[in-house]
Amino acid sequence: MHARQIKYLPSLQNEQVEWGRVIVMIIIILLLPPFIGLPITIANIANKKNASKTQYYTFFVCIALYFSAINATKVPSGDQIQYLVAYQNVPKLGFLKSLIYIYGADFYSNVSKTTISGEFMNGVYNYIGYYLTLGYYPLFAVLLTFVDYMLIFLGLYQFCRSLRKPHIPIVCGAITISFFYLFFNYTLQIQKQFLAQSIMMYVLGNYAYHGRMYKKDWIIAICAVFTHAATLLFIPFLLFKPLHRPLSKNGLIMMGIVFAVMVISGPQMASSVTSDSNSALTYGVNRLAQSETNNDTQESALVLSQILVIALPMAVIIGRKLWIERKTLSNSNAFMLNITMLLLLTIAAMFKQPLAQYRYFMMLLAFMPFIYPFAFNNINKRDKLLKIIAVVMIIWFYYQFEKIVWTYAAEWEIIVKSPLLLIADNYYTY
Template identity: 50%
Template sequence: MRKETLSYRIEQRKSLVKWGEVIGILSIFLLLPPFIGIPIIISFLATKTNATKTQYYTYFACIAAYIGAVNATKSPGGDQIQYYVAYMNVPDVGFWKSLVHIYGLGYFKDPTKVTISGEFMNGIYNYLGYYLTLGYYPLFIAIYSFSEIMLVLMGVYHFSTKLKKPHKPLICGVIVLCFFYLYFNLMLQIQKQFFGQAIMMYVLGYYARYGKMTTKLYILVAISVFTHAANLLFIPFLLIKKLRGNLSKQALMFMSMMFVTLIILGPRIAGSLSVENGGVLSYGVSRLADSDGLADNAGSLTFLHPRTLIILLPLLYVLYKKLWRERKALNSTEMFILNIQLLLILAVFAMFNQPLAQYRYFMMTYFFVPFFLPYISSQVQKRDNILVLIAGLSLSTFYVFFEHIIWQYAPVFDIIIKSPILLVFGDYYKI
């Protein structure tokens, strides 16, 4: 045990990030036009034969900052209006009411409400963010989006350290996720769900690498759950040690069947529990108990829709290939992440009577894109060539179809020509 703890501490020291270097390069990137800055930062990392953690994090920060700047030009619409109003309400409602009314319009419907929301962390983000950004909403969105993406990518980095030649998968995985239409389109619409899961993805990636839950990780898990209750699903994965082991086919099938059964019976079990409505600890249980038949405007998930096929078919192929045919070749880090992906997909299928929950949990699979891309092929050279092709396709289609997004952003010409700083302070968003 002492040897494991010592090796863990040594590895931690070796992986320290030179944040001064990251901030310095990021500052220059923020001043460059994207058509210059993005190719430079990609080339900066792609040409490194033995890239350091600092160089990877610099790359992550630049791409995340760019996506954050593009998001900052979005005019609030759809569900985002609730989050926008909550942010703008901060100086009027104060700290406590910010925790109560995480959906801003709710304050005007019932200003006397005093029970804090079960997802109160969103109120904290709004309160701190409002004063940090001096009430300038686009800057808040830029920082918020940047933080979300960085959390996911840092989780991907920890996971990728245990892969065979992870350099190209890291470079391409970042591009595929950040310029992935389905992910980008929803970042500000289901804002708290995506941010909560981003926190959880960091925890999953870190735990997958080290197999150790630290105090910091437990705190992050709590923050994730109080950002969005749906992340309760991931907590058992962090507690079941066998998920980091090489499970037999029989054990894998048994665990899968038990998990599916629990998901199907979940609303009934939650409904039988005695909880007080509105309490922080009871919030997730109450939502689960009320989830049967609940749908939103998106309706139930259609598995023949292109968005599901784009995600599910490659993911199911990778899971079958790795967990069923090649599982003995996997290390504990890979086994853990792939087992979680399998259980998440099974949960989505099992939620056939919970259309809203089914659709929301399906969207969680978007975050796993950079985690399963390295398994596109077992041959490293072939894998890298395919990933470069997919990354190039993701990057190009992002701009080709950008103005077809139903939400209003800056013109595509501007997000190519204008620097991230100019995008954030360009006064594009309209109410």
């Protein structure tokens, strides 16, 4: 099995999704209270031994809609206000200026600005999204959140198809990431980064499964980079072919050392080539050059409990698989483990760049459902663990919900009110 591309669900690749059935289920879930609709949604897929592509997609869409509806009730605050104002400015600014003023306040502080933002895709999303949602911001929040979750779900679906008996990893993985409160509460707060990473997770899942980048994958990856510059980190992973296979011990050591040195010295190297220009093409380099001084004391400190609960288990799993069991890995397995290892090294090496370090740490969250299936080689033990994690995440989400620093609908409302009512009731007051 060493260094082979193994695909356990090839039959689903060309299967057509029955969108009529998906739409019927969407309508039912939108109308039912979540305490009825959610159990139906989960039970409908969890008990399937040979789930179809249609059933997986239905599950993904219904789960994504539920969390999108909750986000529709979020009262804008902090960074989100900038994104809200940029959205509201669309009719006033038009398309081109929407690419320049991706932050709302910028328009009022610098009306003569002419340089297109290095993350101009956010202006594209605002412009298209404004007219798709008829200027109703809660509906835009729904659309944005829905895209976030669906892209990760689809990337996970593709990747897990290369695992043995992938059904539980797919279902429990989607539940784990969607109900993880820490992931959820940042989807609108730092929406550029989370949208960009969701786009990139879709690309990574596709590349891991297929073993190659298609033209559409490159286009999508480029969209991710121009959505948030931090995703530029993943482009070398897609270009460096050896990462798509298990590395030798010497290869792992050399790769780790070289990569860590590059991350540590990155700001100095970027400073030597950067310029005063802040064009779309130089934006990422300028951000890297400023990363050691661009700190936010409110966001830039890693939390020890999060390191122990999120990073440490992933590091243990990855270390065991890549160091001890590397000869048992398929190419798809090795690729996802390799890039997660490099992401962990990036975070560790950014000790002089606390804000960037924290932002990259947040990226680890989306990798959890991709890495947890490697905790056990035994399928029964693996599936039991994934089910336990999924159940814990559901319980923890509702336990933590009213402790989230941002304001949403009351907890009883997100349990009792149908998603349609959550979207229709205008909770935001900005």
